[in-house]
Amino acid sequence: MSYIRIAEMSTKGSKKGGGNLGSIVLRSLLASPDLTVTALKRPGSTSVFPTSSELKVVEVDFSFDSLVSAFTDQDAVISIVGATGIGEQKVFVDAAVKAGVKRFFPSEFGINGQSDTVRQMTPFFAVKQELLDYLVEKEKDGLTWTAVIAGVLYDWCISNGFMGFDLARKEATIWDDGNTRFSGINEGDLGKSVVNILHKPAETANQFIYISSLTATQNETLESLEKVTATKWKINRVNTAQQVSAAQEALGKGDFTGALTLVKATCWSNTPGLKQHFEVDEKERLANGLLGLERGETVQDTIERVVASRN
Known part of the structure; x- marks a missing residue:
C-alpha cells in the first residue's frame, strides 16, 4: 500500500x-x-x-x-x-x-x-x-x-507541559475544580x-x-504525578470564564496564543457540552475495538513512563 x-x-x-x-x-x-x-x-x-x-x-x-x-x-x-x-x-x-x-x-x-x-x-x-x-x-x-x-494527546501533553503540569518545577495549573473527565x-x-x-x-x-487510550481528570493526573515524583506540587487555579475572555481578547489583537488557550478550555474546563469523554459522550462511535486498542496503560502507568523518560 x-x-x-x-x-x-x-x-x-x-x-x-x-x-x-x-x-x-x-x-x-x-x-x-x-x-x-x-x-x-x-x-x-x-x-x-x-x-x-x-x-x-x-x-x-x-x-x-x-x-x-x-x-x-x-x-x-x-x-x-x-x-x-x-x-x-x-x-x-x-x-x-x-x-x-x-x-x-x-x-x-x-x-x-x-x-x-x-x-x-x-x-x-x-x-x-x-x-x-x-x-x-x-x-x-x-x-x-x-x-x-x-x-487529548495525553502523554505528549504531560511531557511538554501543555496540560499545565510543569514537571521541572513541580507546579500545576488546574482549571476550575479539576474534576472534568476527558478521554486521552x-x-x-x-x-x-x-x-x-x-x-x-x-x-x-x-x-x-x-479513539481513546484512557480517561482522566486534572486532579487524577496531579495525584499520580505527586505519587510518582514523591513531591507535593504547587497548585495554581484558573477560571474558565476568565481564561476564555482573555484568550478572545488576545485573538482579537492577532495573538494566536489565545487560540491555544481556547483549545485547553475545550479539553478540561467545566463548560457543559464539550463531549470530550468519548466513552460516554461518543460511545456509539468509539472505535477502540475495531482498531485493536486494548486498554493497557492506566493514568498511573502513563505518568510513570513519562516521568522516567525525562530522568
Missing part, C-alpha cells in the same frame, strides 16, 4: 518529521512493513525526516499541479498540517481526487470539533468543518475520507490507530473515528 503524508507547512525552525503530531504518526507508518510512505515538504523547509528505505521525501510548492503529481499512484493521503495550513486543505482534496487517491485523512487528530459547544468556543473550527463538508461532497467522485478524533490518547495508540484504519478501508470509510 502506498501512502503519502503532507508534512507540517511551517518553514520556521527545525521540525523533526515535519511536526510533533506528524512524527508520532510517521513512526508507526514506517514500522508497518506493507506501507510505503512519501512525505511532502515545501522547498527550503527545515523539517528533518528519519532515514528509512520505506520513506521518500518530496519537495513540492503545494500548487494544484505539484500535488497531483505527488499524489499520483498513492492509495491514501494524510494531512497533518499545522493551524496555519488548515484553510489550504481544499486544494489537497481536489488534487487527491484528480490523482485517483482512495482515502483522505483531514488534519483532525485532536479534540471533538463535532461538539456544538466546542465550535462556539473556538470559531476557527468552522474552517475544519467546511473541509469536512467538502469531503462529503467529494464522495461522489470516488474519494473516501476518515476523520480521526483522538481527544497516548502516542503509540494514535499511530497504531492510523495504521489500522489504513488496513480496514471498508469499515472506516466516510466517517468520524473516535
Whole structure:
C-alpha cells in the first residue's frame, strides 16, 4: 500500500518529521512493513525526516499541479498540517481526487470539533468543518475520507507541559475544580490507530473515528504525578470564564496564543457540552475495538513512563 503524508507547512525552525503530531504518526507508518510512505515538504523547509528505505521525501510548492503529481499512484493521503495550513486543505482534496487517491485523512487528530459547544468556543473550527463538508461532497467522485478524533494527546501533553503540569518545577495549573473527565490518547495508540484504519478501508470509510487510550481528570493526573515524583506540587487555579475572555481578547489583537488557550478550555474546563469523554459522550462511535486498542496503560502507568523518560 502506498501512502503519502503532507508534512507540517511551517518553514520556521527545525521540525523533526515535519511536526510533533506528524512524527508520532510517521513512526508507526514506517514500522508497518506493507506501507510505503512519501512525505511532502515545501522547498527550503527545515523539517528533518528519519532515514528509512520505506520513506521518500518530496519537495513540492503545494500548487494544484505539484500535488497531483505527488499524489499520483498513492492509495491514501494524510494531512497533518499545522493551524496555519488548515484553510489550504481544499486544494489537497481536489488534487487527491484528480490523482485517483482512495482515502483522505483531514488534519483532525485532536479534540471533538463535532461538539456544538466546542465550535462556539473556538470559531476557527468552522474552517475544519467546511473541509469536512467538502469531503462529503467529494464522495461522489470516488474519494473516501476518515476523520480521526483522538481527544487529548495525553502523554505528549504531560511531557511538554501543555496540560499545565510543569514537571521541572513541580507546579500545576488546574482549571476550575479539576474534576472534568476527558478521554486521552497516548502516542503509540494514535499511530497504531492510523495504521489500522489504513488496513480496514471498508469499515472506516466516510466517517468520524473516535479513539481513546484512557480517561482522566486534572486532579487524577496531579495525584499520580505527586505519587510518582514523591513531591507535593504547587497548585495554581484558573477560571474558565476568565481564561476564555482573555484568550478572545488576545485573538482579537492577532495573538494566536489565545487560540491555544481556547483549545485547553475545550479539553478540561467545566463548560457543559464539550463531549470530550468519548466513552460516554461518543460511545456509539468509539472505535477502540475495531482498531485493536486494548486498554493497557492506566493514568498511573502513563505518568510513570513519562516521568522516567525525562530522568
